[in-house]
Amino acid sequence: MYVKHITTRRIGPGPTRRAVLAALPTALGASCLLSSTARADERVVVVTSFPEELTTRYETVFEKAHPRFHVQFVWKQSRDALVELSKPDQGGADVYWAPSLGNFPILRDRGAFQKLVVDRAALPGRLGDQLLSDPTGMFEAYDVAGYGIVVDPAALRRQALAEPKSWRDLALPAYAGQIVMPIPSKVGFAPALYDIILQSEGWERGWALISEIAGNAELLSSGIAPTGAVRDGRAALGLTIDFFAISAQANGRDVSFVYPTRTAFLPAHIAITASTGRYEAAKAFVDFALSKQGQKLLMEADSSRHPARPDAYEGKAPYVVDPFTLPKESFFPYDSEIGRRRPGAVSVLFDLAVTERHADLTALWRSIQAAEARLASAPDAEASAKVAEARRLAGAVPVSAAEASDPAFLERFAGREAKDQALPARWRAELS
Numbered sequence: 001m002y003v004k005h006i007t008t009r010r011i012g013p014g015p016t017r018r019a020v021l022a023a024l025p026t027a028l029g030a031s032c033l034l035s036s037t038a039r040a041d042e043r044v045v046v047v048t049s050f051p052e053e054l055t056t057r058y059e060t061v062f063e064k065a066h067p068r069f070h071v072q073f074v075w076k077q078s079r080d081a082l083v084e085l086s087k088p089d090q091g092g093a094d095v096y097w098a099p100s101l102g103n104f105p106i107l108r109d110r111g112a113f114q115k116l117v118v119d120r121a122a123l124p125g126r127l128g129d130q131l132l133s134d135p136t137g138m139f140e141a142y143d144v145a146g147y148g149i150v151v152d153p154a155a156l157r158r159q160a161l162a163e164p165k166s167w168r169d170l171a172l173p174a175y176a177g178q179i180v181m182p183i184p185s186k187v188g189f190a191p192a193l194y195d196i197i198l199q200s201e202g203w204e205r206g207w208a209l210i211s212e213i214a215g216n217a218e219l220l221s222s223g224i225a226p227t228g229a230v231r232d233g234r235a236a237l238g239l240t241i242d243f244f245a246i247s248a249q250a251n252g253r254d255v256s257f258v259y260p261t262r263t264a265f266l267p268a269h270i271a272i273t274a275s276t277g278r279y280e281a282a283k284a285f286v287d288f289a290l291s292k293q294g295q296k297l298l299m300e301a302d303s304s305r306h307p308a309r310p311d312a313y314e315g316k317a318p319y320v321v322d323p324f325t326l327p328k329e330s331f332f333p334y335d336s337e338i339g340r341r342r343p344g345a346v347s348v349l350f351d352l353a354v355t356e357r358h359a360d361l362t363a364l365w366r367s368i369q370a371a372e373a374r375l376a377s378a379p380d381a382e383a384s385a386k387v388a389e390a391r392r393l394a395g396a397v398p399v400s401a402a403e404a405s406d407p408a409f410l411e412r413f414a415g416r417e418a419k420d421q422a423l424p425a426r427w428r429a430e431l432s
Helices: 017-041 052-065 078-085 103-109 153-159 190-201 203-215 225-231 242-250 279-290 292-299 343-355 358-377 381-394 422-431
Strands: 043-048 070-075 095-098 140-151 179-182 217-220 237-241 256-258 265-273
Touching: 043 078, 043 279, 052 070, 052 279, 052 292, 078 095, 078 103, 095 103, 095 279, 103 265, 140 190, 140 225, 140 242, 140 279, 179 203, 179 225, 190 203, 190 237, 190 343, 203 217, 203 343, 203 358, 203 381, 217 225, 225 237, 225 242, 237 242, 242 256, 265 279, 279 292, 343 358, 343 422, 358 381
Parallel strands: 043 070, 043 095, 179 217, 179 237
Antiparallel strands: 095 265, 140 237, 140 256, 140 265
8 A cells, every 4th residue: 555644643532421321332333443443553654665566566465474464655765765764753664665775874874773683594685795785784685686788689680799798898889879878867777887887897997988888879868768779679788777677578578688797786675663663563574575475576577676585586487587696707896885975976977978978979989999990900109199098088087086985075966966066067177
């Protein structure tokens, strides 16, 4: 059940003697009403931003397994959830359950959660060397989403192109005009996608690579758009989050998904609020969401997500990848503490360095690549030095690696914008 606001009942003055006597003939009805009210009080209020098709499924299966409790979902986007759950009474919420990498550590540090006890044999809380769950135990990884490339195999065959294996492959001239990629200031998952490349490659090399890939690509402004373009035959490759591609596969579309070497899987989390007055119900819901049964619901066609529990993958569909069995080189220990602070900086820099000058950037990279091809067959030291400098400038951004890892510097951004608009104005001038 979804509601817009969490409310509490007011209890008025006690009934008069006359009212009690008048009510005796309907005592049976009154007892039924009291029984119904008692059941209504055994609810669990869950703040979430997961889609209704997923939460409705959890509501149905959880309430069947736990008939005492009724789930009441309150849908809030990350910013609104942060405000609500930071209030003293936390808006009456019992559980916070959402894909919000930034909110959970902030709320933990504000004392908004209470400690969870989980079985680490079943829920490792990490993937390879990457930590997924809170090391202090205040919130737990519920699912993981992988980042990579959705592929139209038929389009690659028509173009006689190999499937890319790494992020760097996407910058090859052969893929020019075959790629679509999201704009991070417009698409929710995109800042994390590009930050994975930045952390994997290093800040300066990462921005140079993103810039060169963009020179091969069309920029899109909605989350489903990269997968939609590949699914519908308008592009061969799209940078995206895996559940869009898995959903397309589950619905019979001829697409595949590549997890490039040194990608990352980022978690959604679940936690019990510090102020809950319904701890038993809250714990029952969290335990169910993290159980093998609850985790398997993630892989149904309407959800198409990755469980954070390895044993939930038993009997999975062939198109579902178990990240716990991928080769170690498939991912790296992504630093979520820095990553959760970077969406604003990444979004602003991408708009300035890529989006605003995309046409010129595309022409510049084509010229650089053509010059490098000529120099490969006819070496010229002076020309090579000039082309190398052009390459350096084409992929440069006006923010250093030290600044990009400094929490104080990253605090200069709110959401996906700079707090001080003089900052992007100065950067725009430096890039021009």
